[in-house]
Amino acid sequence: MTAPLVKVDAIVRSYRMRTGMFGRVTDLRAVDGVSLDIRRGETLGLVGESGSGKSTTGRMVLGLEAPDSGSVAFDQAAMPTTGSPAWRSQRARMQMIFQDPLGALDRRWTIARQVREPFDIHAIGDDASRAARTDELLLSVGLSHDQGLRYPHELSGGQRQRAVIARALATRPDFLVCDEPVSALDVSIQAQVINLLIDLQAELGLTMLFISHDLRVVRQISRRVAVMYLGRIVELGDADHLFAAPQHPYTRALVSASPAPGRRSTERIVLTGDPPNPAARPAGCAFHPRCSHAFARCRVESPTLVEITPDRSVACHLIDAGTVPAAASEAAA
Numbered sequence: 001m002t003a004p005l006v007k008v009d010a011i012v013r014s015y016r017m018r019t020g021m022f023g024r025v026t027d028l029r030a031v032d033g034v035s036l037d038i039r040r041g042e043t044l045g046l047v048g049e050s051g052s053g054k055s056t057t058g059r060m061v062l063g064l065e066a067p068d069s070g071s072v073a074f075d076q077a078a079m080p081t082t083g084s085p086a087w088r089s090q091r092a093r094m095q096m097i098f099q100d101p102l103g104a105l106d107r108r109w110t111i112a113r114q115v116r117e118p119f120d121i122h123a124i125g126d127d128a129s130r131a132a133r134t135d136e137l138l139l140s141v142g143l144s145h146d147q148g149l150r151y152p153h154e155l156s157g158g159q160r161q162r163a164v165i166a167r168a169l170a171t172r173p174d175f176l177v178c179d180e181p182v183s184a185l186d187v188s189i190q191a192q193v194i195n196l197l198i199d200l201q202a203e204l205g206l207t208m209l210f211i212s213h214d215l216r217v218v219r220q221i222s223r224r225v226a227v228m229y230l231g232r233i234v235e236l237g238d239a240d241h242l243f244a245a246p247q248h249p250y251t252r253a254l255v256s257a258s259p260a261p262g263r264r265s266t267e268r269i270v271l272t273g274d275p276p277n278p279a280a281r282p283a284g285c286a287f288h289p290r291c292s293h294a295f296a297r298c299r300v301e302s303p304t305l306v307e308i309t310p311d312r313s314v315a316c317h318l319i320d321a322g323t324v325p326a327a328a329s330e331a332a333a
């Protein structure tokens with residue numbers, strides 16, 4: 001098997017914050033030992049509730065933020081120091097697409113000017129070839145030359161996100177991190193932008209990390225999926241298999257709340273208890289206060305991510321104990 005394009009090894013990231021009435025300074029651990037391989041040409045989905053550490057993981061994967069400990073390697077080389085010349089030249093190979101295209105675009109410039117900006121910055125080609133390549137990029141995301149002459153506020157949300165994608169592709173990146181790229185769009189437009197990303201990924205052989213809280217969207221685009229809960233990966237595996245037979249109780253709850261078209265809907269599992277809060281991480285397994293299967297060990301010992309089959313890893317004491325919840329084993333059968 002070829003080496004993964006991105007190798008993330010036990011990354012940790014904490015933020016200092018003030019809590020309580022007296023403003024006591026505490027460390028909030030946003031990412032708590034995440035390890036991931038992102039294989040060349042695949043889309044890896046990263047799902048989890050708000051605050052689970054998905055965006056922080058994405059920023060560290062791109063080197064926009066350095067981990068406190070652990071490491072990220074891109075194309076078998078350690079991530080250069082953030083902001084260094086080596087990092088800047090590497091950044092051309094890695095691009096990020098955010099949720100808010102209006103915030104990512106400059107309102108004072110036309111779309112075409114922003115799409116061609118990387119050519120101007122890096123002095124790539126002459127004026128005519130830059131203009132031609134800009135039109136090509138616009139066309140590749142479904143925008144016309146005339147739409148390129150407009151300003152961001154003159155386009156719809158979906159068109160603006162297409163423009164952001166065109167600009168991200170200008171440097172011919174190998175790797176894209178998409179952080180909630182369709183969450184701000186109408187559902188009908190979401191499907192179009194997802195299909196565009198799927199087409200571009202196949203055409204250009206892109207590798208993608210696709211971050212979203214929305215399982216429905218992640219399911220459409222991902223080859224493999226990692227599920228995060230309070231800064232850790234609790235389940236990782238082939239997307240089809242994971243959605244068909246989720247093993248971790250948290251994944252099961254997420255999947256049951258988002259049934260796939262054509263799949264027999266299983267009983268809806270309602271998550272009770274407080275939503276995850278990294279400032280108040282429970283002892284033991286962070287999910288145990290919301291888990292109906294929790295037993296004594298879950299309250300004291302944090303489970304590690306264990307490979308249970310060649311394409312599935314799960315961090316849950318139930319798996320160790322050989323007592324996978326019934327619905328998951330039924331679905332797997």
Ligand SMILES: Nc1ncnc2c1ncn2[C@@H]1O[C@H](COP(=O)(O)OP(=O)(O)OP(=O)(O)O)[C@@H](O)[C@H]1O
Pocket residue numbers: 015016017028029030048049050051052053054055056057213278279
């Ligand atoms: N720069 C920062 N300073 C302080 N705290 C931060 C910072 N960035 C993230 N956090 C905190 O880290 C935790 C994880 O945030 P993160 O944005 O990575 O989660 P997420 O899963 O992407 O959620 P969301 O979808 O809401 O962005 C949250 O509690 C967040 O408040």
